[in-house]
Amino acid sequence: MSHEVTCAVCGTAFEEEGAVELGALRVARKGRIFWFCSPPCEKEFQRDPEAYGG
Numbered sequence: 897m898s899h900e901v902t903c904a905v906c907g908t909a910f911e912e913e914g915a916v917e918l919g920a921l922r923v924a925r926k927g928r929i930f931w932f933c934s935p936p937c938e939k940e941f942q943r944d945p946e947a948y949g950g
């Protein structure tokens with residue numbers, strides 16, 4: 897069963913299954929899971945989490 901997740905920074909939607917293997921990142925913050933399509937998006941989130949709902 898597949899599950900679609902959305903990059904918290906750029907909004908790109910992708911399948912959760914296999915996403916990490918393809919370079920996506922998952923970050924836990926304040927009890928929530930945030931997904932990012934790529935390292936640059938994760939970096940941008942870490943720079944200013946509040947701007948992306950973190």
Ligand SMILES: [Zn+2]
Binds near residue numbers: 907932933934937
């Ligand atoms: Zn992204």
